[in-house]
Amino acid sequence: MELSKEPLHTQEAFVSHATHANAALTPRARLKLARLIVDHGWKPARAVERYDVSWRTAKKWADRYRAEGPPGMVDRSSAPRQEPNRTPAPVVRKIVHLRWKQRLGPVEIGDRLGMPSSTVHAVLVRCRLNRLSHIDRATGEPIRRYEHEKPGDLIHVDVKKLGRVPDGGGWRYVGRKQGNRNRAATPDLPRNRWRNPLTGTCYLLPATCYLHTVIDDHSRVAYVEAHDDETKETATEVLRNAVAWFADRGVTVQRVISDNGSCYKSNLWKQTCSDLGITPKKTRPYRPQTNGKSERFQRTLAEGWAFKKFYNSE
CATH class of the missing domain: 1.10.10 (Arc Repressor Mutant, subunit A)
Structure with missing residues (x-):
């Protein structure tokens, strides 16, 4: 007895999953086997000889065809349908x-x-x-990560402070003793009242390098400028330069988020954002995770550039 010559599109409609490499039957072959037994009255013993499978396999596909029709020929998940020992x-x-x-x-x-x-x-x-x-260390709640849909929807701004490198290298690579000698021998470093050179990261210290970082929330593309301070004038200048830099690459900035530093709370910052058509936003106080993309990029700067190799001068 031959199979009916009906179109194959009815058979192909339900074949949406690929079988594994060692499968004896594809979904189409299962359907043909099941139809031989159910629709055409073949005995299972004759059908299994034709498709070289076990009698049990033939019976399984025939029973499933009777219950579900052609959609029942696809592979099913091996996960158990009932788990009586699962934790309530x-x-x-x-x-x-x-x-x-x-x-x-x-x-x-x-x-x-x-x-x-x-x-x-x-x-x-x-x-x-x-x-x-x-989970969040402060609240215990699961960490909620977010990402805006398009580049320019939100940019993060922040400032990273780095101590200047004395001539001959800093203490991280040459050791404390030699590092102190290098600081003392560097002529242009500012000094305190005891004539000791200053190379730390104190507020508005001339021996500090301020990295103003701007990073796009969606693409993580970053823009960085190095300055001698973090005043409101410098911060607004960096913002204008960053917006122009992104615009040259086809990205229009819509919002900017920053911490509650003095330069970002100034009227000049608000006026600059207004002139650029940007909505300024602030992070929650004592909540640096809100500006976490910028914080993590600054860590990358420190580990992958600032402290990655030896520098013998600023």
Whole structure:
């Protein structure tokens, strides 16, 4: 008995998943096998000889074809449909609450709830709370990450302070003793009242380099300028230069977010943002995570450039 000559589009419509490399039957072959047995009355023994599969396999696809039709021929997930030993939802909520609010580990949580620590750990992994770095240290809530849809929707601005490098190199590479000698021998470094050279990062210290960083929220493209101060005039100049730099690359800046530094709270900053058509935004006080993209980029600057190699002068 031959198969009916009906169009194959009815068979192809449900074939949406590729089978593994060692599969004996593709979804189309399963459908043909099932139709031989169900629609054309072939005995399973004759059908399995034609397709070189076991009798049990043929029966499985025939039964599934009777129950579901052609859509039943695709692969199914191997995950169990019922998990009688799964941790109940109320217990999961208690585990998550203790983890969020009290930062307890699996052993302590298991002791409080009277359950194995391995079960608690499995629940924490499933809820992505197995590491404290996945939750906020201050509130215990899961870290909420955000990213704007288009470049220019939001830019982050901040200032990174770096001590100037004395002639001959700083103490990080040459050691404290030689570093002090290099500072003392550098002629243009400012000095305190005891005539000791200043190379730290004190506020408005002439021996400090201020890196004004501007980073796009969506693309992470960064713009940096090095200056001798972090005054409002310098900050607004950097903003104008950065907006023009992004505009040359086809990006229109819509918003800017900064911390609550004095240069960003000035009327000059607000007026500059207004002139550029930018909406200024501020981070929550004592909450640097809101401006985390800029903070992380500054860390990259320090590790990948400022302290990456030896510099023998500023």
